[in-house]
Amino acid sequence: MSTSEKIAKDARRAGNILKTISNENRSKVLYKIHDELKAHANAIQEANKLDLQTARETGLADSLVKRLDLFKGDKFDTMLQGIKDVAELPDPVGKVNFAREIDEHLTLYQVTAPVGVLLVIFESRPEVIANITALAIKSGNAGILKGGKESINTFREMARIIDGTIAQNESQTGVPVGSVQLIETREDVSDLLSQDEYIDLVVPRGSNALVKNIKSSTKIPVLGHADGIxxxxxxxxxxxxxxxxxxxxxxxxxxxxxxxxxxxxxxxxxxxxxxxxxxxxxxxxxxxxxxxxxxxxxxxxxxxxxxxxxxxxxxxxxxxxxxxxxxxxxxxxxxxxxxxxxxxxxxxxxxxxxxxxxxxxxxxxxxxxxxxxxxxxxxxxxxxxxxxxxxFRYGFGTEVGISTSKIHARGPVGLDGLVSYQYQLRGNGQVASDYQGAGGSRAFVHKDLDVSHVSL
Amino acid sequence: MSTSEKIAKDARRAGNILKTISNENRSKVLYKIHDELKAHANAIQEANKLDLQTARETGLADSLVKRLDLFKGDKFDTMLQGIKDVAELPDPVGKVNFAREIDEHLTLYQVTAPVGVLLVIFESRPEVIANITALAIKSGNAGILKGGKESINTFREMARIIDGTIAQNESQTGVPVGSVQLIETREDVSDLLSQDEYIDLVVPRGSNALVKNIKSSTKIPVLGHADGIxxxxxxxxxxxxxxxxxxxxxxxxxxxxxxxxxxxxxxxxxxxxxxxxxxxxxxxxxxxxxxxxxxxxxxxxxxxxxxxxxxxxxxxxxxxxxxxxxxxxxxxxxxxxxxxxxxxxxxxxxxxxxxxxxxxxxxxxxxxxxxxxxxxxxxxxxxxxxxxxxxFRYGFGTEVGISTSKIHARGPVGLDGLVSYQYQLRGNGQVASDYQGAGGSRAFVHKDLDVSHVSL
The missing domain is CATH 3.40.309.10 (Aldehyde Dehydrogenase; Chain A, domain 2)
Known part of the structure; x- marks a missing residue:
């Protein structure tokens, strides 16, 4: 098994557990991550300084160096606040989109469910780590985060803290280690992009060139946009x-x-x-x-x-x-x-x-x-x-990205773009062969229920 | 330009017109197609006989010959009735999923819209031609239909009638020629599957082998399932x-x-x-x-x-x-x-x-x-x-297929699986720079409206 395949499989396994964890516990982990990142601000800043120094030495463009600086102005505090904001959003998982009585005591529900495994690829902005960690856990998706080499030290330090926090709280919250995997640059992106059996959605965060390159080299659906014409x-x-x-x-x-x-x-x-x-x-x-x-x-x-x-x-x-x-x-x-x-x-x-x-x-x-x-x-x-x-202007609370795809999420995408749905059918022992069309004589009822009165 | 590219581009152009045509006119074309297929039943049956003869001569398996026979039992009548059934379904296009007041006289609507261009690939069952023609036109999507070589004569005869009917009624209904393109087997499937710039969704109708083969050879999203385990x-x-x-x-x-x-x-x-x-x-x-x-x-x-x-x-x-x-x-x-x-x-x-x-x-x-x-x-x-x-059991009226994808439509898919959505923003000259976050001081209202009272 290649390293990428192992990463993807581990993410799938973690995602399958994560999707059963309550909103309360998913949010609890986010508050813990917030607290730990805040407590270790100094260590993160030291790591970030290393990245900035390397960037300047290698002659990185000023605009990129600026993006790399996690402690410019109130960027770090904004990042921390962002984690809390996501934690406080309503649960995107388990919402009933529609409910239909198929027959007496046989009811069909279309319920939102996490997409599964997200692969997030980003460039220099290190605050994306916290942002995506929060979005993934909140939406019940396992996340594989792949940062750029420019932010490697910051990335490594934040990854250490986030990993540790999830592990420390696993027994209490149930959010499993592996829910968020922070992958350093040595793994080849193209290997991860070929794991379409395990990865459900790719979210590129960065330049047009990055998005274009990703779109052209994977069969996994991509949530994002290359151009805005x-x-x-x-x-x-x-x-x-x-x-x-x-x-x-x-x-x-x-x-x-x-x-x-x-x-x-x-x-x-x-x-x-x-x-x-x-x-x-x-x-x-x-x-x-x-x-x-x-x-x-x-x-x-x-x-x-x-x-x-x-x-x-x-x-x-x-x-x-x-x-x-x-x-x-x-x-x-x-x-x-x-x-x-x-x-x-x-x-x-x-x-x-x-x-x-x-x-x-x-x-x-x-x-x-x-x-x-x-x-x-x-x-x-x-x-x-x-x-x-x-x-923000659409009132989505947080933005995962803007998508120019024709299916799944389009336009500005909030947390809703990280969930799909499942059909739940709740019965009482019913079998198809009792019904018309499958050998029986019973007719279906097919009566839509008012979802505002449905709670599962 | 390759033949496949031309086909795909023509479909895109037709789809862009078709999505503006009223439900009434889209349905009207379907009734016309129903009438014409019915009127030409004899010619279709003659063509179908030719296919059956070739199939028997080439030693096609009995089960496949059976599928090929469009006039077995009431199959032809069921096919005709299916066109009418689809015509009578509620319009899947233009439904308001949500509406939100962004500010006074600035309202955001999420409205269902056709996916765009469908590529439907199927094997021996010739009734799929009528079925998919109806589903595509009803949902405002242009369809490219690619049949198997076993049904080539039936396909050609039905295509002639459907093409002619659309052309004859174009000036009255607005549904453009090219809304449904029936492609004979000479075009290479793989060429069509590479037209991801113009084709939005592939719908395979046939064996597991067909679906597996298609899934592995295209970047276009596939609505379907290879296995049902x-x-x-x-x-x-x-x-x-x-x-x-x-x-x-x-x-x-x-x-x-x-x-x-x-x-x-x-x-x-x-x-x-x-x-x-x-x-x-x-x-x-x-x-x-x-x-x-x-x-x-x-x-x-x-x-x-x-x-x-x-x-x-x-x-x-x-x-x-x-x-x-x-x-x-x-x-x-x-x-x-x-x-x-x-x-x-x-x-x-x-x-x-x-x-x-x-x-x-x-x-x-x-x-x-x-x-x-x-x-x-x-x-x-x-x-x-x-x-x-x-x-049918879920009460979807008609079934486009059953999808095992993780995004877009999952499970049994009705007409809803052939639409996506667009955001309509209806304003009165508003500009972003007047609002907070973009240089101005105005706050957003973000008040959700009851969609049952919204009509566009």
Whole structure:
């Protein structure tokens, strides 16, 4: 058995026990982990300093060094608070989604259950260790955590504390050793990614390159997103002030975010649409990568209004159609094109977007409804900035990630994304052969029960 | 562009239109298809006869020839009725799962939406063409249907009629040509299975070998099951009469079914457990593949009661532990082993079962609850036969398949398994930068709305 197979099998075994542990005990372990990490803050900080030193010595980019620093500002305290916040969330396991009387004393329940085993792969941020440990245990899933080599010392110290805490409390809480396995960099990621018999879900936390690489090298479902290519469509019947506000926010509030606008589609029948581009360039400092027809019409209008100046001219460049509609700028840049109808906007988005979040700005209800139905993305917005695509803003309590997959969890994913369901059938000795369709004469009742009155 | 890529891209394009078509129009097309297939019954029967003749000439197994025969008994009429039944089901698309007020005039809806593009691969049964066409169109998904070479003539004739009907009614219903593409055998399955950019879900309909082969050769999620290795555990506190009835039904009602019991786990502390085996062998004609300890204890008890005879002896053989707990018999055979506790039964099942359906027979509530929580299968049953694992028995109206995957749809899958969801955010020009966490001061409201009062 390879090391990776052993790790995966151990996780499966631990997960099978963990899924039977009460919410109270799962949460209790999290409080203990919180306390122990807090008590050992000094040792963790020493380890973290080692990682930071190595990073600086090896010439790691400043932005990465910053991510590595667990004690920058209130990051460590926020991490600790996060563990408690997750512990206090309602139990995601054992919720009854629906209940149906199949026959007298034979009742079917669809009940939420942990997915099983999570493989979480992340890069430099060491606080992810605590975050994922909390999410995994709370949701009854075993977690295999694989960190980047940059944070190896911090990782090792936190792993030591978390492992020890789980072991020390196992007899009291039942949460088994192996519920969270913290894997150092020597194990090959690709070996773990091939353990599809034991691992149920991969959660990559890191750069686009990391996610892309993982998605292309595993058969295990991946919860995450490589790209966030979000579009805003300004309809013929858009309110110009709303359009300006939404476009400016979607592009400039946090340009590096996956929910930032990357493409602006304009229906040229919208009166004074040029003002939106002008505001984006002038107020937002955004460089517009425009198609030839947009460029010509925009320049003509600016000349006519007398607004054309060097600033606006410098913020207008030719779009590279071979790539600008199919990738993220993650900067104060935006691709701009004309579309002649809502239908054409939908087609453009379904062809180019990454199925993350796309928005229509319009006062025309039929156009909005068509857009909401026709766009094949996790988030479809009407008159609201794409920047709302976020677990906190959706009110999910905590965010596991944002998924651009078409099945299981889509969009911002809370703890719910780490559970699936099982069907429980509770009977009294019933057999199929008594019923119609299997040789008998009894008919099924199939009466739905009000789940708000069901408790298991 | 390869032929497969073109097919997949065309399906994506059709799916993007289909998802905007009203339930009324999607259903209307199904009635039209029903009428046209009915009107052309003779031509279809002629084509079917050709396939049957070829099958007999090439020496296809009788059971496969039987499956190929679309006009055996009332099969054709049942197929036609099935199309209407699906048309009459409630719309699976556009259901509001939850609604939340994010702020005044800014509301988040989780709404069901088609998965997108389905690739359905099936073997000899030609009625699957009509069945899947109905399910795909009803659920707003584009379908690529790939049949086996045995039914090529039937397939081609039905495809001609279905294609023609969709085309003829496109201007009236909006359901686009390309919504259902019926692919003949010349296209390579593996080429289609590699179109993961365009195809969202693979639904194999056929033998275990087909499903296994597909699962191992695609990165696209597969809705289905290769094996149904179902276990029944007789707890120390089982009611003996219930145990006998359930075990007999689970094994013998339809031994070739994926929900038939393949493994019987017995807690030897259960009084008179031997009677269950005796009944299974004598009444059910089941050959017991028993572990050494079960065998010895069973024989000893039979001798003591004077029940031992040639019939029972002939129905008792040694289990092959290297494979009998990890595969399906699909016949009147059953593996039998002792386990000393509910916990041990859970461990056995989680190690050996195919995560299909497993049952505990007991009057002991804590043991039952532990089993229902601990077993990691799509169906976990208490005092009911595993044979209930079926879309019709669950009251799903129609069954797309039975899934043993851990995410998306699990267990018997109705039309719901062909939809996913999207988040709709309906606003009034709101931008993130006005709110806390993104630079502003406004707080979120996050008030859940009663979905029964929500209509979009």
């Amino acid at each position: 979000c579009s805003v469509y300004l309809d013929e019947d858009a309110d110009l002030e709303k359009a300006k506000r939404i476009v400016l926010d979607a592009k400039t509030n946090y340009p590096a975010g996956c929910n930032a606008m990357e493409t602006l589609l304009i229906n040229p029948k919208l009166n004074n649409w040029c003002e939106v581009l002008e505001s984006l360039a002038r107020k937002g400092g955004v460089t517009l990568h425009a198609t030839t027809d947009v460029k010509q019409a925009y320049l003509k209008s600016l000349e006519k209004s007398g607004h054309l100046d060097e600033e606006l001219e410098s913020k207008l460049v030719d779009v590279d159609e071979s790539k600008d509609f199919d990738g993220e700028f993650l900067s104060l840049d935006c691709a701009v094109a004309f579309v002649s109808s809502t239908q054409e906007a939908i087609q453009h988005i379904n062809l180019h977007s990454s199925k993350h979040t796309d928005c229509i700005v319009t006062e025309n209800t039929p156009n909005a409804e068509l857009f909401l139905k026709g766009v094949d993305s996790a988030g479809v917005y009407w008159n609201a900035s794409t920047r709302f695509a976020d677990g | 179902c276990s029944v555990y007789l707890d120390e506190d089982a009611d003996l009469e219930k145990a006998k009835r359930i075990v007999l039904d689970a094994k013998t009602n339809y031994p070739a079914g994926c929900n038939a019991m393949e493994t019987l786990l017995i807690n030897p502390k259960l009084n008179n457990w031997c009677e269950v085996l005796e009944s299974l062998a004598r009444k059910g004609g089941v050959t017991l593949h028993a572990t050494t300890d079960v065998k010895q204890a069973y024989l000893k008890s039979l001798e003591k009661s004077g029940h031992l005879d040639e019939e029972l002896e002939s129905k008792l053989v040694d289990v092959d532990e290297s494979k009998d707990f990890d595969g399906e018999f699909l016949s009147l055979d059953c593996a039998v082993a002792f386990v000393s506790s509910t916990q041990e039964a859970i461990q056995h099942i989680n190690l050996h079962s195919s995560k299909h359906t497993d049952c505990i027979v007991t009057e002991n509530t804590p043991n039952a609850e532990l089993f229902l929580k601990g077993v990691d299968s799509a169906g976990v049953y208490w005092n009911a036969s595993t044979r209930f694992a079926d879309g």
